[in-house]
Amino acid sequence: MDRLKGKVAMVTGAAKGLGAADARVFVAEGAKVIITDVDDAAGSALAAELGDAAEYQHLDVTSEAAWVALVADIMARHGRLDVLVNNAGIVEFGDPETLTEVNYRKIMAVSIDGVVFGTKHAIPAMAANGGGSIVNMASIAAIQGEPTFAAYSAAKGAIDAYTRATAAYSIKNGRGVRANSVLPAGIDTPMVRSLGGKLADLGAAAPVHDNATAMNRLGEPVDVANLVLFLASDESRFITGQSHVIDDGASIIAGSTVPRTDR
Numbered sequence: 001m002d003r004l005k006g007k008v009a010m011v012t013g014a015a016k017g018l019g020a021a022d023a024r025v026f027v028a029e030g031a032k033v034i035i036t037d038v039d040d041a042a043g044s045a046l047a048a049e050l051g052d053a054a055e056y057q058h059l060d061v062t063s064e065a066a067w068v069a070l071v072a073d074i075m076a077r078h079g080r081l082d083v084l085v086n087n088a089g090i091v092e093f094g095d096p097e098t099l100t101e102v103n104y105r106k107i108m109a110v111s112i113d114g115v116v117f118g119t120k121h122a123i124p125a126m127a128a129n130g131g132g133s134i135v136n137m138a139s140i141a142a143i144q145g146e147p148t149f150a151a152y153s154a155a156k157g158a159i160d161a162y163t164r165a166t167a168a169y170s171i172k173n174g175r176g177v178r179a180n181s182v183l184p185a186g187i188d189t190p191m192v193r194s195l196g197g198k199l200a201d202l203g204a205a206a207p208v209h210d211n212a213t214a215m216n217r218l219g220e221p222v223d224v225a226n227l228v229l230f231l232a233s234d235e236s237r238f239i240t241g242q243s244h245v246i247d248d249g250a251s252i253i254a255g256s257t258v259p260r261t262d263r
Helices: 018-029 040-053 064-078 099-129 148-172 194-199 221-232
Strands: 010-011 032-037 054-058 083-085 132-138 178-184 243-246
Touching: 010 018, 010 064, 018 032, 018 221, 032 040, 032 064, 040 054, 054 221, 064 083, 064 099, 083 099, 083 221, 099 132, 099 148, 099 178, 099 194, 132 148, 132 221, 148 178, 178 221
Parallel strands: 010 032, 010 083, 032 054, 083 132, 132 178, 178 243
Antiparallel strands: none
């Protein structure tokens, strides 16, 4: 129960879904967790549920100034930052011909801009105490062709590539910061559950699935959180710059990456 004892961890997009699962597992393993989001009500409620080991801070990950202020505050009050989970992300539909500029820029800002700014300001904070671990939430959409989510796929691919760049930078410059990406398939989160409704709003049919294939199974948030925990802990101290697929085999089976959400 002490795999993160004494560590200070920050999770973005942590008010619900995968980020909330990360926060719960981190607290259970001894970390002080800074839950960040733009959903203040849900984030505050989660922090209250988790008790003194957690706190909620509002963070717009698209704003570098907001990152500067929050990391400085964490260092001033806690004296360290050991783990950053760049989890915040959004999904909007749009294929390469119909994608709107508004949706494209929103997806990129929340997903890759948040990772870039978070990484930039977490590295020196972590290095000040000998290093740390950055875990970036990508997706198997980064490695499988998913035309319905063109910009989302691009953003997640960029996150995966930026993770390797971060790891190489840290090694070459002696910063002591490990960086790894996590590429989940469909997980039972509010974001994934919303996909069916968004497809219906667009007048699109739900993907056709074979119920016997693994790709149709929705994973649980804790499945991903347990992997994130391992990458955040010292147990993974010899692992950096790697892409960790967690998809129950979906990426090795031909078919859509869109999971069923009706069961």
